[in-house]
Amino acid sequence: MTLPRVCQKELLQKLTELGIAYDKIEHPEVFTVEQALPHVAHLEGIFAKNLFLKDKKKQFYLFCAPHDCDVKLNDLSKLVKASGGLRFADESVLFEKLGLTQGSVTVFGLLNDTEHSVKLVLDDRFTNNTYTKIYFHPMVNTSSIGITPQGLMTFLKSTGHEPLKINLME
Template sequence: MPKTPDELLAFLESLGIAVTTKQHPPLFTVADSQSLRGEIAGGHTKNLFLKDKKDNFFLVTVDEDAEVDLKQIHHLIGASSRVSFGKPEALMELLGVVPGSVTVFGLINDSDKRVKLVLDSALMDNDVINAHPLTNEATTTIGRDDLLTFVEATGHEPLVLKVSG
C-alpha cells in the first residue's frame, strides 16, 4: 500500500524536517495551482513522470513555468531512447499517486528505487519549494536543502541538471 500524506509528514518529521502544509481544493494543473499565488511563497513544482523504451522511469521536477523539450530531454537525463509519459498504472505502482498528484514526495513509495529523480537547477535556486504531499488537495512547503535530505533518505540520488529552456 502506498504511504498516506500523514505517513509522509511523519517521515519528514522523523528526519527533523519542518514543513508547512496548506489544504485546498483539488488542483489538477499548474493553472489551477496558480490561483494560490500570494498565499504560498516559494518555487512551485511541475512534475513529469517519464519512461524510455527500456522501461526506465524518470521523475523530472521543474518550476511550474519551466518549458521542457520532451523531444530532447532524453539526452540530458540518461534515458536509453526518447521518452514518453509513464502510464497511470506505473505511476501508482512506483510513486503511489494518481495523475494530477505527481510529486517529488512520491519517492517515499519507490522502495525498489526504479525512478530516477531529475531536479531542474532553476527550481533549486529557490530557498523553499512547494509540492503536493501525495495528494493534490494540499501543498507542502519544504526548504530546498531539506528536500534533498528527504530524497536521499528515500535511497534516491537526486540529479540536479538544467533541463528547462
C-alpha cells in the same frame, strides 16, 4: 502482492521525524499546474512541476522543475540520455511505482519506490538555493507543502534516491 503505500499522514510524520520543517496549504483538488497556481502563487518560493516519464526501454523517470519551466521532452531526453526518447508513463505504472495518481505526482512519492526503479531528475535550481521554498503535493492534490532546498535534499537522502541534477536554463 500489494505493497504498503505511504499516504499524506505518514509522509508528514516522516518529514517531522527527519526534522524537516514544512508549510501546508489546503486547496481544492487540482490536476494541473495551471489549476494549482491561483492557490499557491502568493506563497514565498516556487511551485513544482512534476512529470512521471518513461523511455523506450521502460526506464522510469520522475522529473521535477519550477512550474514555469518550459519542458521539451526531446531536450530532456538528451540531457538524461534516455533510450529512444521520453513519453508520459501510464497512470497504472505511476501507482505501481510511486503509489500516486495523475494530478498528485510528487517527489514525495519516492517513499514508495523502495526498489529504486525510478530515476529522479531535478532542475538544479531546486538544490542551489535559487528558491527559499519549493511546494509539492503531499501525495494528494488537495494540498501543497513547502520545504527548503536543504529539506528536499534531506528527504531524498532518506529515500536513497540520488538526483540527477540538470540545468534547463542553458
